[in-house]
Amino acid sequence: MDVSLMIDSVPRLLEGAVVTLKLLLLTEIIGFVFALPLGILYANGSRAVRAPIYGFVYFFRGTPLLVQIFIVYYGLAQFEAVRHSLLWPWLRQPFVCALIACALHSAAYTTNILRGAIQAVPAGEVEAARACGMSAFQVQRLIVLPVALRLMLPAYSNQAIGMLKGTSLASTITLMELTGVANTIVASTFSPYEIFIMAALIYLAITLVITRCFKFAEYALSKHQRPLASAAATPEQVRHAD
Template structure:
């Protein structure tokens, strides 16, 4: 094992990791914002509203992310109205195409996760809120969504980690993120073992940080579920010697 190559390749791999993190954070942010109204409609909307959402979720969950990236990057350029639109200077960029495909992919998964979390909210709490005179909007805002967010965190953390690994596919459209940089180094050194070990260690480090962040968030949102700490002595109580 060439340790010197592993050390020399680390700065370039970290530069690629910065682009990976940028792509991941923007993907999850856009995906969550788009999934919020879709998840609510998917769980509570009419059949006419749920049908197109179901088709959207089914397509992006049922096809590989690599195919979706190719459709966006290579497919949109086949339409004249796209090339003549004001969006074409953006859509011709690999980063924007990768972000668009990943964001749609993330939106579909997050929408389905949020739908399941909303439907898992105990019906008794919803009925109690309605009995207190809350409107439908207030029930969703103060009761359903806070509980659903807490319930969806374990599944959403898995989705975020899966999306981290999915960003490596952006290298197929010449985007120099972590995997793309690793491939470039391997092409010039012909030593894939050392380079990809370093790339894997960086991915593992990012995954560890994501996991810890979600665990802390779960802990912070479940204070009411933790048992109260019993005090060693009641304040003001005088202990007498036998």
């Protein structure tokens, strides 16, 4: 194993990791913005409203992300109206195409996760809010959504980690993110073992940070579920402390 090559490759791999993080962050932000209203309508809307949302979720969950990236990157260029539009300078860029595909993919998964979390909110809490005279909008904003967002965090963290790994597929359309940079280094050094080990370690480090962030969020949002230290202490512990 060439340790010196592994160390020398780190700066270039980190440059690719920056692109990966940028793609992941924008994907999750855009995906969540789209998923929030879709998840609410998917859980509470009429059948006519749920049908197109179901189709959207079914398509993006049922087809590979790689195929979706190819459809956006190669498919949009087939339309003359797109090539002559003002958006073409943006839509011809690999990063933008990867972002569109990944954001739609993330939105579909997040929509389904949010729907399940909304339906898991205890019915008693909703009934109590209605009994207090809250409107339907107030019930959703003050009761349902805060509880649902807390309930969806474990599944959403898995989705974010899966999306991190999915960004590696953007290298197939010449985007120089972490995997793309690793492939470039391998092509010039013919040392795939060392280079991909370093890339894997960087992916693991990013995954660890994401996991810790979600753990902290779960801990911060569940303070009301933890007993107070004074209430949990036994009388013997209190006398011993005195």
